[in-house]
């Protein structure tokens with residue numbers, strides 16, 4: 001019976017969680033869960049500078065945000081690479097013992113001298129046959145055999161490498177520390193990993209790693225290298241150029257479900273309708289269907305996904321989700337009552353406070369250009385007087401408020417948009433915002449009329465009437 005599959009996600013802590021890493025993690029998560037297997041989290045922290053506990057916690061938190069929870073079934077870890085150094089070195093000894101690796105004393109000066117006097121560049125097998133044992137400053141190199149190495153990749157098919165293009169690579173540095181290539185293989189072997197699904201940038205490492213697996217007499221895992229993420233200019237996403245930190249999207253009010261759904265469409269598609277719940281995606285995802293071409297990380301499309309997810313949320317759920325973005329001093333109302341009216345316009349949760357902030361101040365800041373535009377027409381002053389007069393006695397619900405305004409505007413020969421623009425700027429200080437009559441209803445008669453009367457006083461002063 002085949003063993004249950006064991007997948008892994010092996011990030012090196014960097015202080016932030018790259019969206020590409022999130023996509024790789026989700027691919028592994030889907031595969032582990034649909035196969036009844038395991039998702040192993042391994043923190044590759046052998047680089048001292050990367051060994052910060054808060055960075056590891058950042059990875060765990062980011063994974064939890066996208067639904068890969070350490071408490072969920074199928075999750076194992078975190079394991080730490082730094083705790084496995086003995087195992088890495090034991091494997092290195094075995095490779096030396098079996099003749100698959102050898103010690104090398106070539107120095108930088110040797111390389112330079114040979115390049116200068118013999119015209120030979122690079123390493124070139126300097127110590128390959130010198131029979132050296134371990135010693136101070138000597139590196140351990142893998143003895144790359146002749147021939148070709150064929151990597152069976154579930155995404156790319158068979159990828160063939162000419163071994164002549166791969167020099168005898170280092171396994172253990174002169175200071176006795178194992179290099180990434182070795183540590184990564186030994187950890188995978190020790191953790192019983194059956195499937196290595198990772199970023200395309202590791203493909204060049206793969207023939208070397210496969211040689212190590214084979215030299216140790218181990219079953220080579222299933223490889224899969226998923227395409228890189230690129231920006232609008234088709235350049236690989238980079239932290240200097242692009243917004244790549246998952247945490248940043250989280251903090252800007254993107255929903256985890258929207259982000260997860262969107263990430264799963266990068267290099268793969270759940271079908272014609274790309275908006276699908278995780279339960280569907282998890283079952284449908286197949287490595288064989290992953291695309292080879294670089295995937296465009298399109299923030300506009302992500303934002304559109306986010307809008308769709310926001311619109312699909314229930315009012316109570318959305319109100320709750322917006323809470324962290326609202327100023328802490330704001331009371332629950334009028335925000336909660338406004339949620340159904342602002343839902344359509346929210347691109348992210350972070351847009352929520354700006355859609356209703358005029359309600360939380362006594363006198364909203366007036367956008368002067370909007371004020372000038374709305375108050376310029378001749379009818380502005382008499383119309384505002386009329387609206388106030390009519391609203392004083394009207395039932396305070398939005399259909400009545402709208403109908404009342406419609407009744408008035410006919411006399412002025414203007415359309416509802418113009419008539420309401422004036423009231424909108426009077427009440428909100430701006431020319432754009434949530435649906436006006438609904439906002440008036442939520443704000444209440446007294447407050448709405450108070451603002452309209454203040455605007456009237458200003459307009460009277462400006463026009464001298």
Ligand code: GLU
Nearest residue numbers: 010011012044184198202
């Ligand atoms: N630690 C490596 C990285 O973050 C991943 C190695 C792997 O997945 O094999 O790029």
